Amino acid sequence: MKIWGMILGGFPRSRYARYALRDRERGVTPFAEDVEAxxxxxxxxxxxxxxxxxxxVVDGMIDWHDIFRPFVDAWRNTTVDGLLRYFDNNFFYRIPVFTGEPDPREYxxxxxxxxFKEIADPASLKAVLPGPVSFAYMSKNNSGLSNEELAEKIAYILRDEARKAIDSGASLIxxxxxxxxxxxxxxxxxxxAAELVxxxxxxxxxxxxxxxxxNIPESSVFEELLNTRAKYIMIDxxxxxxxxxSLVKNIGFGDHTPVLGAIDSRRIIDDKPSFVENFLKAIESSVDEVVVTTSTWLDLIPFRYALRKVYVLGRIVEELAGRNGYDLYSIWR
Amino acid sequence: MAGYEVPRKFPTTVVGSYPKIPPAMDLIKKRRSGDLTEEEFRKLIKEPISEAVKDQIEAGIDIISDGEQSREDMVVYFAERVQGYRPGDWVRIFDNVYFRKPIIVGELRWIREMIVEDWIYATSISMGRPVKGIITGPYTMMEWSFDLKYGDRRELIIELAKIIRKEIDELVARGARYIQVDEPALSTRPWREEAELLKEALDVIFKGLDAKRIVHICYGRLEKIIPYILDYPVDQFDLELKNSNFRLLPYLKEYGYDKELGYGVVDVHSLQIETVEEIKGYIDMLMKMDFIAPEKVYVDPDCGLKRLPRSVAKAKMKNLAEAAKLARREW
Incomplete structure (x- = not known):
């Protein structure tokens, strides 16, 4: 079985990134200096x-206030409202508001x-997008469209984003x-979600x-999602x-390559190889490739611990590959 | 409480926090940086507390708070005063705003009073009005801290509960009659197992307590958690209702809710000041649903008022108190 490690999404901001964004908001530094920072x-x-x-690798998206915001800012007929709790975290996102059909001003x-692709070399960059269903259902929809229609409109814009990202050099969407x-x-x-993906x-x-x-999706939800043609499916x-x-053993991943979010992104304690290994053992006979990743974005823990998690993930993947004879994959095809 | 009689119907109250009144934030920063000792801080923080108390009295609130002027944050404040915690690094709450999520690194232990002095001072200037003793609950302390010591959530929450109980005992010994435990984190994970975990902790906190026992819960899937918490050992649930457009009320009725209700009728995230008529309308709506008596309804804001400008917070309290007065005549 081929195995490789990957960070799922965004990173927390380092001290200097926090200061740079604070200064940008206060308008005390020229734009170019913020970008450099x-x-x-x-x-x-x-x-x-x-x-x-x-x-x-990911660039960390450290200038994104939340997963929706850069897209809301880049589209016409969208704005943001007050804060809403982001799932079960002590973190809040600004609620996107759709006042009409979203229309990209820029990508x-x-x-x-x-x-970032030169900085990432010899690795390749992954581009991360919010899903159209999460986007539509976690927003205020004053667009006059149904939520399904809105999600579809969003998906068409995200399709263009994805194509342009690949054309620019991204290896994964x-x-x-x-x-x-x-x-x-x-x-x-x-x-x-499967249709729009x-x-x-x-x-x-x-x-x-x-x-x-x-969280783990309900079985019926996961089974339906398996109909997507996307190659990889990640669960926490x-x-x-x-x-x-239970989900992994009873339903599995179908024809998809599993991406196991097995490194805890919401706690700072070091993860144990045995926890990850347990999941690998449960799927190794049915797949020829597996990706081990973080359970969610790393931006819910402090910066120093996020860096530590990167190290821990790399070490665990290497250790388990060696111990179990898996083929450790470290160069993108 | 001599000198002030809390109305029998629709008493008004607050959830606790109030906008920081200068120089409260400066004092908190100076205490942290060591420019002020805890003793000096306690002396100087009395001025903002006194202003917060004054605003509540002028607005007509019956059961008041100290405005939580000493508390930078509902978790960090306690973590800084409980043995076994160490300060954490910055974790983002929203946009570019952060809190220092504390880390549990040793066995947790109560070492000194944390909120008693502010409560005593607020009581001394409350003109007889009762002052709530308000403390962050064990579930929220657990969920909003990093744990490097226990690794077992049940063990951890019970340890936190023991510490909270000790603090509450100190308050009750000084005469506190209203004790509120804040659990905003509970509604974010509205599952039976989580509710049962907190119930066990609340048994430790409230067992045999000679005071009104209140739990405040807000913002989340309250309707999903309600069925699991109805048998909690509390006299009152204080709930956010306005922000969620009172969608919880039919559930309360359906589940045969029979405890007192802290009825959140003003939105603490909106600068728009609800009118007396609007708030009175919310009270009427509850009464018309006919599942709770006016004597069991405590009218208050959805949550702490700390994020509002002081003038808006005070205006909201004033209208709330006026509306309760009108409701008392009618119901």
Whole structure:
């Protein structure tokens, strides 16, 4: 079995990145200085992942206030409202408000990929997008469209984002649908998500990941999502490990390559190899490739611990590959 | 409480926190940096407490708080005063705003009074009004801290509960009659196992306590958690209702809710000041649902008022108190 490690998503901000963004908000530094500060901090984050031996890295998205905001800011007929708790975290996102059909003024990802791909070399960059179902259902929809219609409109914009990101040099497109793990998520939501993900990744299915975190989805939701053509499916196996194990053993990942969110991104204690190994053993006979990743984005823990988690993930993947004779994969094809 | 009689119907109260009144934030920073000793801090923080108390009295609130002027944050404040914690690094709450999520590194132990002095001072200037003793609950302390010591959530929450009980005992010994435990984290994980975990901790906190026992819960899937908490050993649930458009009320009725209700009727995240008529309308709506008596309804804001400008917070309290007065005549 081939195994590799990867960080799922965004990073917390280093002290200097916090200061740079604070100064930007106060308007006390020229824009170029802020960008430089963010680039330095992102380079630090990318470097940590390279050192851990990951074939695909993220830039950390440290200038994103939440997963929706850069897209809301880049589109017409969208704005933000007050704060709402982001799932079960002590973290709040600004509620996107759709006042009409979203219409991109600019694209978010291509610039980022072009900006960071040289820093990421010899690894390759992953582009991360919010899922259209999470986006639509976690927003205020004053657009006059139904939530399904809105999600579809969002998906068309995200499809363009994905294509432009790939054209700019991204190796993987990740679409985050945490809403599907919510207790209110239904099979219909999953069906819609699968349909829309397929639209977004059309033509690049083998370079695409759907990720679900903060909880284990209901079986019916997960089964429906397995209909997507995206190659990789990520689940968070940390938050509810017993239910996760049951899902992995009883339903599995179908034809998809599993991405196991087995490194706890919400706690700072070092993860144990045995926990990850337990999940690997449960799937090793049915898959020829597995990705081990963090249970969610790392931005819910302090910066120093996020860097530590990168190291821990790299070490565990290497250790388990050696111990079990897995083929450790560290260079993107 | 001599000199002040809390109305029998629709008493008004607050959830606790109030906008920081200068120089409260400066004092907190100076205490942390060592420019002020705890003793000096306690002396100087009395001025903001006194202003917060004054605002509540002028607004017509019956059961007041000290405004939590000493507390930078509902978790960090206690973590700084309980043995076994160490200060954490910055974790983002929203945008570019952070809190220092504390870390549990040793066995937790109560070592000194944490909120008693502020409560005593607020009581001394409350003109007879009762002052709530308000403390962050064990579930929220656990969820909003990093744990490097226990690794077992049940063991950890019970240890936290023992510490909270000790502090509450100190308050009750000084005469506190209203004890509120804040549990905003509970509604974020609205599952039976989580509710049962907190119930065990509340048994430690409230068993045999000679005071009104209140738990405040807000912002989340309250309707999903309600069925699991109805048998909690408390006299009152204080709930956020306005922000969620009172969608919880039919559930309360359906589940045969029979405890007192802290009825959140003003939105603490909105600068718009609810009118007396609006708030009175919310009280009427509750009464017309006919599942709770006016004597069991405590009218208050959804949550702490700390994020509002002081003038807005005071205006909201004033209208709330006026509306309760009108409701008393009618119900």
């Amino acid at each position: 963010i680039d330095r901090a992102s380079a630090q984050i990318i470097g940590a992942q390279l050192a851990a031996g990951f074939p695909v 978010v990802l291509p610039r980022r990929i072009l900006r 990740q679409i985050d649908e945490p809403f599907l793990a919510d207790i209110d998520a239904t099979r219909d939501h999953a069906r819609l 397929d639209k977004i990744v059309e033509g690049v299915e083998d370079k695409s990941i759907v990720s679900i975190y903060f 196996v940390v938050d509810a490990p017993i239910r996760a194990e």
